[in-house]
Amino acid sequence: MAGHSKWSNIKRKKTINDAKKSKIFTKLVKELTVAARTGSAEPEFNPRLRLAIQNAKGANMPKDAILRAISKASSHDVAAYHEVTYEGYGPHGVAIMVVCMTDKLIRTVANVRALFAKYGGSLEKNGAITFLFDYKGVFTIASVDIKDYDDFTLGLIDAGAEALENDGACAHVICPVANFGNIQKHLETESIAPTFAGLEYIAHTFVQVNDATLLKLIKLIDGLKDDDDVQKVYHNIDLQPDQEALWG
Missing domain, CATH: 3.30.70.980 (YebC, transcriptional regulation domain)
Known part of the structure; x- marks a missing residue:
C-alpha cells in the first residue's frame, strides 16, 4: 500500500508541554460538549460523541474530565x-x-x-x-x-x-x-x-x-x-x- 509521502510534513508538532496540554484539553472539552449537545449524551447512540471520547482518551484526558464535559452539555448556562x-x-x-x-x-x-x-x-x-x-x-x-x-x-x-x-x-x-x-x-x-x-x-x-x-x-x-x-x-x-x- 503506497505511503502518503507528505503526511509527515503536515503532522509534525512541537513537544507538548503542560501549557500546550492544557490548551489541547480545552479544545477537547469544547468538542465533547458540542457533540453531546447536538446529539444523544449516550455515546452508543451518538457517533460524534463516541469519536470525541475516543480522541480525548487518546490525548490522555482524565476520565472524570471527559464525564464532566459531557454532563456540562445539558446545562442551560453553556454557551452555544x-x-x-x-x-x-x-x-x-x-x-x-x-x-x-x-x-x-x-x-x-x-x-x-x-x-x-x-x-x-x-x-x-x-x-x-x-x-x-x-x-x-x-x-x-x-x-x-x-x-x-x-x-x-x-x-x-x-x-x-x-x-x-x-x-x-x-x-x-x-x-x-x-x-x-x-x-x-x-x-x-x-x-x-x-x-x-x-x-x-x-x-x-x-x-x-x-x-x-x-x-x-x-x-x-x-x-x-x-x-x-x-x-x-x-x-x-x-x-x-x-x-x-x-x-x-
Whole structure:
C-alpha cells in the first residue's frame, strides 16, 4: 500500500508541554460538549460523541474530565458554539486553514484576522484555498498496538483505506470520507483503539519556504493554535529535512 509521502510534513508538532496540554484539553472539552449537545449524551447512540471520547482518551484526558464535559452539555448556562472555518495566506503564499469553535463569531474572526496581519499574512474569503486541500478521514494508531503489520495493512485496504504511513511510533491511515465508518468498524473488530480519528484537511499542493519565512509561519501557526477559539490549523508548508530543528 503506497505511503502518503507528505503526511509527515503536515503532522509534525512541537513537544507538548503542560501549557500546550492544557490548551489541547480545552479544545477537547469544547468538542465533547458540542457533540453531546447536538446529539444523544449516550455515546452508543451518538457517533460524534463516541469519536470525541475516543480522541480525548487518546490525548490522555482524565476520565472524570471527559464525564464532566459531557454532563456540562445539558446545562442551560453553556454557551452555544458555532463551528466555522477561516482561510488565509501566510508569508510566501502558504495556504492556511483555521477551524474554530466559538460562541462569539465577531471576536473570533477579529482575532484570526489580526494574527494573519501581524505575521505578514491575509485572511481570505471562504473557498479561496480549499482547492489546495483534500478532506479525508484520518486514523492514528500506536505501532505497539499492531501485532502483524502485513495483516493490518491488508485489512485496512479491504476496509477502504487509500494510504498508510508508519513513522515508527505510529501508523497514520488515510481514507476517503465515505469509507471512514468502514475503517472505524474494522479497527473496532480488531480491538484496536486509535489515538486519534477524525476528518482532516490534507494539502496536495505544497510550498517550500526559506528559514526566515518559516520562522514567521511558525509564529503565525503557533499564535493561531494558542487562541482558545481555534480547534485546528492546517497548512501546506513543504518542510525540508534541514528545517526540522526550526520547527521544533
